[in-house]
Amino acid sequence: MKNRIILLNLFAVLLLGSSCKKFLETNPKDFLSPTNYFRNEAEVKSALGGIYVTLGSEFTYGRHMVIDGAMDDLGYWNQTEVNIIDRLASWNYTSAQPQIMMMWQRLYEGIERANVLLENIDRAEMDEAKRAKYVGEIRFLRAYYHYLLTDLWGDVPVRLKSNQTVTDVNIPQTSSREVLQMVVAEIEDVINTNSLELASAYGHSSRVSITVAQAMLARIYLKMAGESLKIAGSYEKALFWATKVQESGLHKLNPNYDEIFTNHSKNLYETQYRESMWEADFTGNPTTDPGKGDKYSWIGVTNGIICYDESDALGYSYGYIRIRLKLWDLFEDTDKRKYRSIAPHRYNVTNGQPFNQKLTTFTAVADRCAAKWRREEEILRPKVKNNNETNFPIIRYSDVLLMLAEAENEINGTSTIALEAINEVRVRAGVRPYAMTSGTGVITLTGPDDLRQAIRDERARELCFEGIRKHDLIRWGIFEQAMQQAAAEPFLSANTGNGRTANAQQRTTMAAIASKMTEKYRLFPIPQKELNLNNQIKQNRFW
Numbered sequence: 393m394k395n396r397i398i399l400l401n402l403f404a405v406l407l408l409g410s411s412c413k414k415f416l417e418t419n420p421k422d423f424l425s426p427t428n429y430f431r432n433e434a435e436v437k438s439a440l441g442g443i444y445v446t447l448g449s450e451f452t453y454g455r456h457m458v459i460d461g462a463m464d465d466l467g468y469w470n471q472t473e474v475n476i477i478d479r480l481a482s483w484n485y486t487s488a489q490p491q492i493m494m495m496w497q498r499l500y501e502g503i504e505r506a507n508v509l510l511e512n513i514d515r516a517e518m519d520e521a522k523r524a525k526y527v528g529e530i531r532f533l534r535a536y537y538h539y540l541l542t543d544l545w546g547d548v549p550v551r552l553k554s555n556q557t558v559t560d561v562n563i564p565q566t567s568s569r570e571v572l573q574m575v576v577a578e579i580e581d582v583i584n585t586n587s588l589e590l591a592s593a594y595g596h597s598s599r600v601s602i603t604v605a606q607a608m609l610a611r612i613y614l615k616m617a618g619e620s621l622k623i624a625g626s627y628e629k630a631l632f633w634a635t636k637v638q639e640s641g642l643h644k645l646n647p648n649y650d651e652i653f654t655n656h657s658k659n660l661y662e663t664q665y666r667e668s669m670w671e672a673d674f675t676g677n678p679t680t681d682p683g684k685g686d687k688y689s690w691i692g693v694t695n696g697i698i699c700y701d702e703s704d705a706l707g708y709s710y711g712y713i714r715i716r717l718k719l720w721d722l723f724e725d726t727d728k729r730k731y732r733s734i735a736p737h738r739y740n741v742t743n744g745q746p747f748n749q750k751l752t753t754f755t756a757v758a759d760r761c762a763a764k765w766r767r768e769e770e771i772l773r774p775k776v777k778n779n780n781e782t783n784f785p786i787i788r789y790s791d792v793l794l795m796l797a798e799a800e801n802e803i804n805g806t807s808t809i810a811l812e813a814i815n816e817v818r819v820r821a822g823v824r825p826y827a828m829t830s831g832t833g834v835i836t837l838t839g840p841d842d843l844r845q846a847i848r849d850e851r852a853r854e855l856c857f858e859g860i861r862k863h864d865l866i867r868w869g870i871f872e873q874a875m876q877q878a879a880a881e882p883f884l885s886a887n888t889g890n891g892r893t894a895n896a897q898q899r900t901t902m903a904a905i906a907s908k909m910t911e912k913y914r915l916f917p918i919p920q921k922e923l924n925l926n927n928q929i930k931q932n933r934f935w
Contacts, residue, residue, distance in 0.1 A: 430509075433518040436526055439509045443533050444598070444673075446502030448687050451494040453672030453784040455690035456480055457544070458859030459713070460491065461916070465865065465878040466719040466856050467762055468902050469712050481712075483908050487917035487935055494686070495544070496919045499537045500551065506534035507554040528587025532600050535578040539612055542571040543863065546915045546932055550574065564928040569623070572616050576629070579605050579612075591642045591669065596661045598673035598783075603637045607669060607787045610634040610795045617802070618867030631799035634792050638813075643669055643789040645820045649728050656783045657692060657769040667790065671783040677776045688779035692765035695857060699739040699767065701747035706739065707767030707775040713857065716878055716902065717887055720757050722853055728822045733856050735763040756894035758882070758902060762857045790817050790854050798847045805840040814843075814850055821853070866914050875909030878902075910934075 429435055447453050460480035463469065469481040476482040480491050510530055513523060534552075541548045547565035555561070566574075582588060583605050591601040610633040617626035637643060646652055646665040655662060656671070674689040675681055698711020715734050723730035737750035738761065754760055765782050772781050797813035804810070806828055815825035826846055827834035837843050851864060865871040881887060882899035893899050912934035923929060 430512040430515040432516055433522060436509070436513055436516050436518065436523075439505070440526060440529065443502055443505045443509065443530060445687060446498050446505075446533075446537060447672040447786070448674050448689075449494075449498045450686045450688060450690055451491060451498050452540075453786065453859075454674065454686070454688065455694060456491045457495055457540075458784060459690070459695050461495070461544075462859045462862045463905065464861040465874040465906070466716055466852060466861055467713045468716055468878075469905065470714040470759075470901060471712065472901060473904050481905070483905050483913060485917075487920040487923065487931065489917075489919075492916050493919040493921050495916075496541070496922060499541050502537045503534055503551050504554060506530050506537075507551065510534075511554055524585075524587055525589060528582045528585070529600050531578055531582050532588065532605055535575045535582075536608065538571055539575045539608075542568045542575075543615065544916050545918060547571075549926070549929065561925045562928045563926065565930070569616075569621055572612060572621070572623075576609060576612055576616075579609055583609075591640075591666055592663075595663060596673070597666070597668050597671045600670065601642075603640050603642055604670040604787065606633045606636045606640075607789075607792050607795075610637070610792060610799070611787070614795055614799065615863070615867050617799075619869035627799045627802045630795060631803060634796035634799060637789070637792045638796060642666060643792070645790055645793075645816065647820060649820065650732050652785075652788070653732065653764045653766075654769050656785065657765055657767075657780075658771045659781050659783060665789075668783075668785045668788055669792075670786040672786060673783055674781040676781050677772065677779045679774055679776050680772060689782045689784070690779065691782040691784050692767050692770070692780060693778060695762045696765055696767050697735045697738060697761045697763050698741075699747065700741045701739065702775070702777050703747070704773050704775050705768075706747055707770055707780070708777040709767050711738075711761045713762040714758060715760050715762060717758055717881055717892055718878065719852065719856060720760075722849055724823050726822055727853065728820075729853055731763075733762065733764055733853075735761040754891070756891055756898065758893045758898060764857050785858060788855075788858075790820075791851075791860070793817055794847060794851050794854065798844075801840055801843045801847065806837060806843045810843060814847055817850060817854055871914060872909055872911060875906045879904075879907035879909075 430439065450456060463481055469476060473482055473484065477484055480489065485492065510527065513527060516523070538548070538550060546568045548571060549563040550566045550571060551563065583602060588600060588602045588605055591603050594601065610630045613626045613630035613633065615621070616623040617630060644665045644667065646662070646667045652668055655668065661668070674687070677688055693709055695713040696709035696711060699706050699709045702708045720734065737752055738754070739747055740749045740751055741747060767775065767780065770780055770782065793813045793816055797810045800807055800810040800813065811826055811828070818825050824833060824835050826837050826843070828837055830836045837846060848864070848868065852861065855861065862871070865874050880903070882893050882902040887893055888899070893902070915932050917935035918929060918931050923931060
């Protein structure tokens with residue numbers, strides 16, 4: 393039984409590893425036992441690809457984890473509850489929801505593959521220094537997948553060795569606090585033992601580097617500093633690691649904000665700035681690269697500018713995600729990010745006019761689509777209706793600067809360090825910087841509370857629709873409050889006319905899902921399939 397389980401796991405690794413691009417190009421071969429694989433660096437690379445593939449699933453960064461399952465107070469799903477009853481965006485799901493089960497499964501598959509490779513990598517004949525670098529990547533990815541699991545589900549089983557027998561499924565949950573402490577200890581050890589490459593070693597952003605690991609530590613420590621954990625010293629650690637990224641000099645803000653997202657759609661990576669530090673990397677679509685199951689992107693398909701043209705000229709987009717009035721109001725008219733994040737046009741698909749006719753007048757502000765990723769900018773041909781190869785940013789350098797500002801403000805208040813970090817982001821956007829002094833060219837702040845709100849608003853403007861906002865609201869302890877305000881917003885007298893919302897039905901749609909948000913929805917329910925298999929696990933509260 394033991395050998396059979398290992399063989400099945402290895403076979404899955406090989407199949408998936410062969411689909412990774414840019415740094416993994418291998419042809420899987422049949423084998424009879426683990427001893428005739430992991431023989432050399434090429435085979436280790438192939439197995440490593442099987443671990444990275446977890447990032448490139450529609451159930452993780454291709455769609456469900458960062459779009460459907462990450463709805464927040466800045467956007468809404470423009471369909472009635474009846475029409476989305478079987479989707480995560482409906483917030484009507486149960487523990488039997490298939491997308492939740494597949495998200496859980498994909499993350500644990502990545503962990504299992506990491507464990508198998510760690511247990512077998514010493515078999516390979518290869519340079520020892522290179523082996524150490526591979527081990528660092530594998531350990532980071534295993535830790536990161538545990539972080540995602542505890543971030544989404546709370547207390548979860550920790551798996552640090554491969555499944556050896558069928559009884560290995562019965563593993564009790566570890567508290568979220570302990571999981572996070574394990575994760576940061578693992579990642580810090582990987583960094584401190586110099587087990588990762590510099591970002592400059594790669595001509596792409598699909599692989600973990602030292603600064604990626606440092607940036608993710610800053611993100612995880614901010615979670616540990618927030619509700620409901622409030623672990624002492626976490627802000628200091630977040631500041632330390634964010635500062636390390638800044639001091640590396642390997643990442644800068646791209647002065648052209650639009651180019652960040654057009655590069656994602658074109659599957660391009662620029663090495664001049666490296667702002668998009670780590671991306672979930674996708675290749676092809678079911679026509680150009682068939683047979684990859686759920687390993688295609690939906691970015692721009694679900695959350696792009698609505699367009700019912702299936703031709704290569706534009707590309708089909710459902711345009712499900714529309715903006716809330718709060719997001720519109722957060723932007724100054726001169727902000728360069730406003731019309732990248734919010735559709736500046738839509739396509740006329742109702743009156744027989746050409747599909748490429750761009751309409752600049754909208755019935756309502758709240759009818760504008762999320763627009764960071766646009767199918768019209770894709771270069772892969774042919775385009776297909778439901779999938780593309782658009783990459784998704786897991787972490788950007790602008791996020792690092794805003795995390796640095798947040799941690800610094802919580803520790804030292806409105807210091808020069810905090811102001812310079814947030815203002816670097818604002819200057820790129822073409823809006824006035826913040827200052828503690830008054831003047832015509834600045835926005836004056838009064839103290840740490842003022843700066844705290846400014847940072848939160850800046851994160852909304854800079855990172856909207858990148859799958860981060862919901863998690864920010866939860867760690868700030870304002871998730872339920874923000875969602876209830878979002879539900880009430882369309883019915884405020886100032887928002888029921890003057891082109892703010894179109895009609896009563898639109899206002900009802902905007903409010904329906906948000907109004908359900910309670911403490912229950914901070915976490916997903918443990919999948920029913922896992923509860924049936926693992927007799928040591930229990931369901932999350934409220935579910």
